[in-house]
Structures are given as structure tokens and as C-alpha cells.
Amino acid sequence: MTRLLLGALLLGGIGACVAAHVPEVLAPPKHVKFESVDYKNVLHWTPPSNCSSLHYYVQWKIYGEPQWLDVDGCQGIQKHKCDLSAVTSDPRERYYGRVSAACLTSSKSVWALSRRFNPRGDTIISPPELRLNVTEDAVVVHVKPPRPLVRKLHHRLLYSIYLIDSSGKEEAFELSCCSDKLTLNHLEASGRYCLQAQILVPLQARSSARSAKTCVALL
Incomplete structure (x- = not known):
């Protein structure tokens, strides 16, 4: 009987040790x-x-x-x-x-x-950045797309430029991938305009959201 109890205790101890190391x-x-x-x-x-x-x-x-x-x-x-x-x-x-x-x-x-x-x-396509140069009756729009996108799809990109006057009227212009500059002439002197841009990838039927509005007043 004593041997049986001792054996049970030993087996129990071994089992506890194994369980502790699992x-x-x-x-x-x-x-x-x-x-x-x-x-x-x-x-x-x-x-x-x-x-x-x-x-x-x-x-x-x-x-x-x-x-x-x-x-x-x-x-x-x-x-x-x-x-x-x-x-x-x-x-x-x-x-x-x-x-x-x-x-x-x-x-x-x-x-x-x-x-x-x-x-x-x-993938999400980011909108481009805009930089504007202003004269008396024109705005020169420089478009800067995200660099990773340019490396990947440079020759497949188009840009839509949106010109919004103070009344809210909007006019759209398209810019090809091989140019990053658009000159908007014959604007109203002393007028205030806002611009936005959007990237288009026609072959993939994809586009970015529009960029935030950038507003300027003519000189």
C-alpha cells in the first residue's frame, strides 16, 4: 500500500512538472x-x-x-x-x-x-499638390503629383484642374502627364479664384480625390 501511494505521488509530481513546462x-x-x-x-x-x-x-x-x-x-x-x-x-x-x-x-x-x-x-491615389503664381490677369498652376505615383505610372497620368470663381461657377481644364504647368489667362482683374486638382489614371479607370482648395486674388 505504501509503495502504491509513493508511486502515485511520484507520478503526480512528474505530471505537474511536465504541465509546468508546457x-x-x-x-x-x-x-x-x-x-x-x-x-x-x-x-x-x-x-x-x-x-x-x-x-x-x-x-x-x-x-x-x-x-x-x-x-x-x-x-x-x-x-x-x-x-x-x-x-x-x-x-x-x-x-x-x-x-x-x-x-x-x-x-x-x-x-x-x-x-x-x-x-x-x-491602392488609394493621393491628390496632387498645387503651387500658384499670380499676375494681373492670369494664374500659372504648377501640379506636383505624389512621387511614388510618378515613379509607377508617370506616362499614364492626367490631371484635371478646376477653376472656381467667387460666384461658385466652376470650369475644368485637362493637363497631360508630360506637362506639370497650366496657364489660365484672361481672368477678371482683381478677381478671387480657387483652384483644385485631381489625378486621373484612364487605363485603370481610377482617380484621386480632389486636392484642397487653394485660393488667390489677382493683382
Whole structure:
């Protein structure tokens, strides 16, 4: 009887020891998603709640391909985002990203997967900036599109320029990709005008929002 009790105690102690060394199951990252502005494609996520000191591992793949690939510079990181622009640069392709978390006190989490991402359809196109030079009866409009967009789609861009007078009447002008300047002549002397601009990508049927109004008074 004594031997049986001793054996039970030993087994119980071993079981408790094993249980004490079983690592806690780590929840995966949450809300994994691409956020893309002007073809700068960044994967974002939120951390799981059961560990305060986490490291993340990011992979990507093309839709339809079987192999997942590590993202250079995003292995064992502590920030909650990873720039995948370099590996998701073809606007015609569709991509996935996924993230796994690891904590010193637990095992590595399962992978958390993003929704399918298409740069052409999902990126947000920023409006251009405007710089105005004013004379007595003219306004020279200089258009500056976002630099990443210029690098990606320079020869496919058009600009719509909107001239709004003090009564609210609006007139639209179109500017080709190969020019960044538009001269608006024969305006009313001492008149006050506001201008806005918008980027158009005709081949993709995409456009930006309008820029904020920039207003001037003629000399």
C-alpha cells in the first residue's frame, strides 16, 4: 500500500512538472490587412493580447502560387507593420500576406492571413499638390503629383484642374502627364479664384480625390 501511494505521488509530481513546462499557446495577430497609398503597400496587424513582448515574422506569396516567402527585414521584428512594396510591385498581380507572432514565454502562434490584395484596385491615389503664381490677369498652376505615383505610372497620368470663381461657377481644364504647368489667362482683374486638382489614371479607370482648395486674388 505504501509503495502504491509513493508511486502515485511520484507520478503526480512528474505530471505537474511536465504541465509546468508546457508553453502557453500564443494567439495569432489580429486584423492583418494591406493598406496601400500611391502603390506603397504596407501590411498592418494588431498584437494578440496574451503576451507583452512579441516578435513577428512576415511572409508573402502571389495568389495561385504554393510557396510562401519570407519578407526581408520583417523577421523577428517588434513593430506592427511591414512594407511589402518591393515584393508586391506588379499592379496586375494579386497577393497575400501573413504574420506569425512569437513570445519568449510561449510557442510561436499560427499564421494570420490577410485578405487577397490587388495593388491596382486597392491602392488609394493621393491628390496632387498645387503651387500658384499670380499676375494681373492670369494664374500659372504648377501640379506636383505624389512621387511614388510618378515613379509607377508617370506616362499614364492626367490631371484635371478646376477653376472656381467667387460666384461658385466652376470650369475644368485637362493637363497631360508630360506637362506639370497650366496657364489660365484672361481672368477678371482683381478677381478671387480657387483652384483644385485631381489625378486621373484612364487605363485603370481610377482617380484621386480632389486636392484642397487653394485660393488667390489677382493683382
